[in-house]
Amino acid sequence: KQIISTIDALVLRPEVSDLGELHMVIFSGHRVDETGRAALRFPLDREAQARDLIREALSKAKTGWKRIEVLASAAPGSDILCHEVCAELGIDSVVCLSMPKDVYARFVFENTDYWRSRYLELIGRRPFLQLSNEKGLPRWLEGSGIDPWERSNSWVLEMARTRGAKKSTLIALWDGKAAGDAPGGTAQMVQIARQAGNVDIVRIDAGQLLS
Secondary structure, three states, rough: HHHHHHHHHHHOOOOOOOOOHHHEEEEEEEOOOOOOOOOOOOOHHHHHHHHHHHHHHHHHHHHEEEEEEEEEEEOHHHHHHHHHHHHOOOOEEEEEOOOOHHHHHHHHOOOOOOOOOOOHHHHOOOOOEEEOOOOOOOOOOOOOOOOHHHHHHHHHHHHHHHOEEEEEEEEEEEOOOOOOOOOOOHHHHHHHHHHHOOOOOEEEHEEEEEE
């Protein structure tokens, strides 16, 4: 963890000299619902509503700050919307990938060409960082019991916390449930942000997408 923090702090040097003017934002949110999902959470036809909610939260996060940077993954749904909204608002965002970009495209967007196209466009115009050179855990962590997606969340959180910014905030489009569909989701990101103790948490109630 210390090595990752040191390297990421070097890679993500800000363009301004006064880090006290920097607001570091982590974004995490639910994926768009897959076809046939039993309990709806983010229906595809609510994309425009989700975009508006994310835009409102990011606009508030930007207000009053000389500089704001956003770290987010690129899963279909909330993550991609976040980066697209950042571009609209003139906010710097970095795409954080747990594996190489081409492997990520094949693995995450296996049956979703609509979102894959947007991902490829996003990767073409936004800076990105990757945690691993392969899918899953590196060999030195095999058998450790660590979940690759949870490890990725911890990586993103540590990158934000080691920036020396005046304020760090997690914005989460989240249904509020303590357990998600799988390890390493939005619920886990909220949990580790709470445990960090120095990260503000702003929840966008995902329940609004069902009303």
